[in-house]
Amino acid sequence: MKTGNTIISVLGGVIVGTALGILFAPDKGTATRKKIAKKGNDVKEEAMGSITDLLGNLSEKCNSIVEKGEVLVQNGIESIQNEIDSAKKQMN
Secondary structure (H helix, E strand, O other): OOHHHHHHHHHHHHHHHHHHHOOOOOOOOOHHHHHHHHHHHHHHHHHHHHHHHHHHHHHHHHHHHHHHHHHHHHHHHHHHHHHHHHHHHHHO
């Protein structure tokens, strides 16, 4: 079976299972809808937390790369200046 068919089958099973679970739930429809809404909000908050953590980590890594780049540029400038000074001394 191809991967696409497998994914479609799994998603179909999840949808059917969820629908059956809601239909046979012992709670009233309003209570079930509230539970679904709460679970949706919980999942959303968890996803937002994960995204925030990811963005924080990316920001830290970018800042680190920028700082290392600045050090490399400064070292390069100093090295070039030293070579220029050395060349001037040799010319005199």
